[in-house]
Amino acid sequence: MARIxxxxxxxxxxxxxxxxxxxxxxAGCTRQTVIALEAGKYTPSLALAFRxxxxxxxxxxxxxxxxxxxxxx
Amino acid sequence: MNAEQKRAWLGVATMGACxxxxxVLLPLFGPVVATAAFAFxxxxxxxxxxxxxxxxxxxxxxxxxxxxxxxxVASYLAFVIGCMGTWFVVFAFQHKEQVWVHALGxxxxxxxxxxxxxxxxxxxxxxxxxxxxxxx
Numbered sequence: 732m733a734r735i736x737x738x739x740x741x742x743x744x745x746x747x748x749x750x751x752x753x754x755x756x757x758a759g760c761t762r763q764t765v766i767a768l769e770a771g772k773y774t775p776s777l778a779l780a781f782r783x784x785x786x787x788x789x790x791x792x793x794x795x796x797x798x799x800x801x802x803x804x
Numbered sequence: 805m806n807a808e809q810k811r812a813w814l815g816v817a818t819m820g821a822c823x824x825x826x827x828v829l830l831p832l833f834g835p836v837v838a839t840a841a842f843a844f845x846x847x848x849x850x851x852x853x854x855x856x857x858x859x860x861x862x863x864x865x866x867x868x869x870x871x872x873x874x875x876x877v878a879s880y881l882a883f884v885i886g887c888m889g890t891w892f893v894v895f896a897f898q899h900k901e902q903v904w905v906h907a908l909g910x911x912x913x914x915x916x917x918x919x920x921x922x923x924x925x926x927x928x929x930x931x932x933x934x935x936x937x938x939x940x
Binding site: 759760761763764767771772774775776778779 | 806859860861862863864932933934935936937
């Protein structure tokens with residue numbers, strides 16, 4: 732089963748303790764969506780993933796990690 | 805809580821008021837008059853004025869789309885089961901092969917109420933669960 736995790740919370744603090752509101756404004760989404768992303772309750776579209784990465788001045792791979800579980804665990 | 809959740813809570817609350825009203829009126833006036841309690845569901849029409857100018861994003865749209873689909877499926881099921889169920893009751897217990905045509909209006913309203921209620925419930929559930937983007 733495929734799983735996408737993210738390091739948005741860490742990146743926010745690495746960028747001068749950027750608030751969720753500020754990230755939401757930069758990425759063009761709502762604060763509630765940022766909260767859901769950090770809690771792992773939302774898998775964003777490719778467009779939003781790129782906008783979030785751009786907000787942190789980094790690549791998508793630096794923010795999101797794609798992993799595939801074999802399902803035998 | 806965003807506007808979509810507030811609208812969903814209004815939908816669930818009005819349905820609660822309808823069911824409560826129905827069971828209050830049932831012993832007093834009987835089953836036909838008691839259905840008038842479902843007029844409370846009209847209050848749900850005010851959902852349109854809640855958060856009209858509030859910003860929505862792809863997650864809100866994704867959840868709304870899934871909830872609308874779930875509501876449509878449930879509504880269709882309620883309508884078909886309502887039609888066939890009515891016919892079954894009339895045929896099995898009254899031994900008639902034709903259904904009273906006025907039942908169709910009630911069954912149609914049942915389908916509409918089921919659509920809005922299930923949509924509201926699914927919205928409230930999905931805001932607490934993992935969702936994947938369905939657009940973009």
